[in-house]
Amino acid sequence: MIKRFIKPTFRHIFLSFLSLFWLIPIFWLVLTSFSGYPGVHISRFVPSSFTFSNYQLLLFGADTVAQFPTWFLNTFIIAVFSCVISSFYVLMVSYAVSCMRFKLRKTLMNLAVILNLFPAFLSMIAVYFILKSFNLTNSHIGLILVYSGSAGLGYLIVKGFFDTIPASLREAAKIEGANEAKIFTKIVLPISKPIIVYTVISAFLAPWMDFIFARIILNSGISSDWTVAIGLYNMLDKNLINLYFARFCAGGVLISIPISILFMIMQKFYVEGITSGGVKG
Amino acid sequence: MKNFLTQIVKFIKEIVLAIKEGDLFVKFSLLIMGMGYFGRKQMIKGIIMTLFQILVCFFAWIVAIPYLIKIPTLGTVQREMIFNLDTMKNEVNEFDHSFKILLFGIISIFILFVSLLIYFVNIIKVRSLQLRKEAGKHINNFSEDIKEYFDKKFHITLLFFPVAGIVVFTVIPLLVVIMVAFTNYDQTNMPPTNLFTWVGVQNFQQLFTSSITITFGYSFKKVLLWTLVWAFFATFTNYIAGILLAIFINDKKTKLKKMWRTFFVVTIAVPQFVTLLLVRNFFADTGIVNTICQSLGVTEFLQNIGLVKQSLSYIPFLTDPAWAKVMVILINMWIGIPYLMLIATGVLLNIPTDIMESARIDGANGFQVFVKITMPYMLFVTGPYLVTSFVANINNFNVIYLLTQDVFFTMDQYLANSNAKEIDLLVTWLYRLTQEQYNFKMASVIGIVVFVLCATFTLLAFNTMIKGNREEDFQ
Structure with missing residues (x-):
């Protein structure tokens, strides 16, 4: 009797302990974002005083260092454009290699596998110079091109989904006289809504999460050009951290909210994508 | 590979046959690309092809040839100020920009190569048109040709822009960077003020030399070893712990x-x-965790058992090589386990319940079910993911860079000489070499090494996985 009662309790205590461990940094983020002291608290976990001023300053009191609204807008514009381009690219490539049969199909797919093995920012050194010779560094167009230019390489997950669409469906449409373009837009796309949602959201989230490419391309030090990621990173500079740490946390909370919502929507497809992709080619 | 070669041979044979047996229009299209179409009354297509030919020739004359003739030396004229007698001012001379020569040289080679391919394909196309005409078959007019691109040739329409994007933003940059590995492009040879040139495999030799002045060999060994250790632990700690957590949460009793x-x-x-x-x-040296450890006496305890040096008054979580290495693996678990938990949950829910039930009826305990059923199934489904995540961890830039940049400084003079740190992965080393030292030649060499590493590993892993093809085990 006692054993039956203790075991489940122990199980839940263990889980609570683990969750607490995982959530401590998140608690700290939220608590510090309301902290009355602008720097890093080193002696206490819970701040000594609470205030909304960090959010207020971040949203309405932009200064030369912290221009959160501008960064947010920049990132949003970049995210929208690169999301549109890369979603189209991914869907187009996936349909071509999944549903159509042509001579160089296998060759192209093998090449894509090889290209994916290079570290992404190895090519960035050269991309930087290419963009520079067209005067596109330190511009948002350049960054959009960097995010979406090679998006076609990330087709595997969507291809995996298209592979599961019965070929008979397409055959039937062909007999009815539909051409490939019609089959793609009128038949395959409408029944692929889940994977389109996944593609769009993950493409939209990439610029919000990315730090390194933005830092290479937007390197002029003009803070009104930055994205949220570089802006927030810069707040933690040795000379700034004691004035801006609380605001950094507030910024972190603010961008985490929309990202969490989007992530929750695509969570289901995330798992499906990873477990359905893989070796089959 | 063999298949690829036979296709090339077939292609060449087709071209030779087309030239040999083609009629006058086909032979003329060797000179003017549109000729073959004009002969079959496909005027618009003929004009487009001819215009294309003119454009390519123009491009070759204006851009490609001037850059290509400089490729062997990568430029000879150094930038300098010259006194111009006409304007009575100091002016910059017409100098060579080595990087631009390399970049535009490669772009030119690429464009010319593709144009040449189109040129040969054109001959075959024109020849097949001739055959169609001779057989009395229908020859498409222009709008019918366009329609083809939305039906049988729809893949070309679909792939054109994405592939162009990949070529411009991945293929050409990679080619350029691979070429840079064979030059002496670094801080002292930086265009536009200076020139750089070809040096053969000297940089690759440098990566394996350790001497008093060149310490790349020493650093490379250390960084490579840590990269592999890191990738191993980062992948498997997350994988195993994530699955255990998922099983734990999915248990009926939870x-x-x-x-x-x-x-x-x-x-x-x-x-x-x-x-x-x-x-x-x-976890900073003066951070909150250190304050707490101090007041709880943990710091003192660690000092007593020798894990923290007596001279330090804090725990060097991210500043001491050994501590930092353990910490980044632990923090990476904090980052990665939720992902794995999510994936494993998805997979677990798909395990056929009847297998589990019958195992239990046969008297298997929880541990046996885990080892004999859950794990094999898990490995089967997530095997490819495991391989890709090992490769992703070799390239895991974020965790190492964001945790240790500006915080971790190396005390090892040999490492510092080649701008490496104990905590660096090959990729973070590469990144800092380019961003802080402008040492592009060595960064490119390291990049190629990373590629070779990832490629070998992936090939080996997938080969063994395909050999042990057990697709039917779980169906």
Whole structure:
């Protein structure tokens, strides 16, 4: 009797302990974002005083260092454009290699596998110079091109989904006289809504999460050009951290909210994508 | 590979045959690309092809040839100020820009190569047109040709822009960077003020030499070893712990499954650069964790058992090589386990329940079910993911860079000489070499090494996986 009662309790205590461990940094983020002291608290976990001023300053009191609204807008514009381009690219490539049969199909797919093995920012050194010779560094167009230019390489997950669409469906449409373009837009796309949602959201989230490419391309030090990621990173500079740490946390909370919502929507497809992709080619 | 070669041979044979047996229009199209179409009354197509030919010739004359003749030397005229007698001012001479020569040289080679391919394909196309005409078959007019691109040739329409994007933003940059590995492009040879040139495999030799002045060999060995150790631990700690957590939460006896899962998933939703930078401050030398450890006497205890040097008054979580290595692996678990938990949950729910039930009826205990059924199934489904995540961890830039940049400084003079740190992975080393030292030649060499590493590993892993093809085991 006692054993039956203790075991489940122990199980839940263990889980609570683990969750607490995982959530401590998140608690700290939220608590510090309301902290009355602008720097890093080193002696206490819970701040000594609470205030909304960090959010207020971040949203309405932009200064030369912290221009959160501008960064947010920049990132949003970049995210929208690169999301549109890369979603189209991914869907187009996936349909071509999944549903159509042509001579160089296998060759192209093998090449894509090889290209994916290079570290992404190895090519960035050269991309930087290419963009520079067209005067596109330190511009948002350049960054959009960097995010979406090679998006076609990330087709595997969507291809995996298209592979599961019965070929008979397409055959039937062909007999009815539909051409490939019609089959793609009128038949395959409408029944692929889940994977389109996944593609769009993950493409939209990439610029919000990315730090390194933005830092290479937007390197002029003009803070009104930055994205949220570089802006927030810069707040933690040795000379700034004691004035801006609380605001950094507030910024972190603010961008985490929309990202969490989007992530929750695509969570289901995330798992499906990873477990359905893989070796089959 | 063999298949690829036979296709090339077939292609060449087709061209030769087309030239040999083609009629006058086909032979003329060797000179003017549109000729073959004009002969079959496909005027618009003929004009387009001819215009294309003129454009390519123009491009070759204006851009390609001037750059290509400089490729062997990568430029000879150094930038300098010259006194111009006409304007009575100092002016910049017409100097060579080595990087532009390399970049535009490669772009030119690429464009000319593609044009040449189109030129040959054109001959075959024109020849097949001739055959169609001779056989009395229908020859498409222009609008019918366009329609083809939305039906049988729709893949060309679909792939054109994405592939062009990949070529411009991945293929050509990679070619350029691979070429840079064979030059002496570094801080002292930086265009536009200076020229750089070809040096053969000297940089690759440098990566394996250790002497008093060149310490790349020494650093490379250390960084490579740590990269492999890191990739191994980062992948497998997360994998195993993530699966265990998922099983634990999915157990019948666990109440409020959804709530527990959400607790862990919340940490994924906060961007990595926020959490990592936060955690970095958490564990700083004067950070909150150190304050707590101090007041609880943990620091003193660690000093007594020798894990923290007596001279330090804090625990060097992210500043001492050994501590930092352990810490980044632990923090990476904090980042990665929720992902794995999510994936494993998805897979677990798909395990056919009847297998589990019958195993239990046969008297298998929880551990046996885990080892004999859950794990093999898991490995089968997530095998490819495991391989890709090992490769991703070799390239895991974020965790290492965000946790240790500006915080971790190396005391090892040999490492510092080649701008490496104990905590560096090959990729972070590469990044800092380009961004801080402008040492592009060595960065390119390291990049190629990373590629070779990832490629070998992937090939080996997938080969063994395909050999052990057990697709039917779980069907």
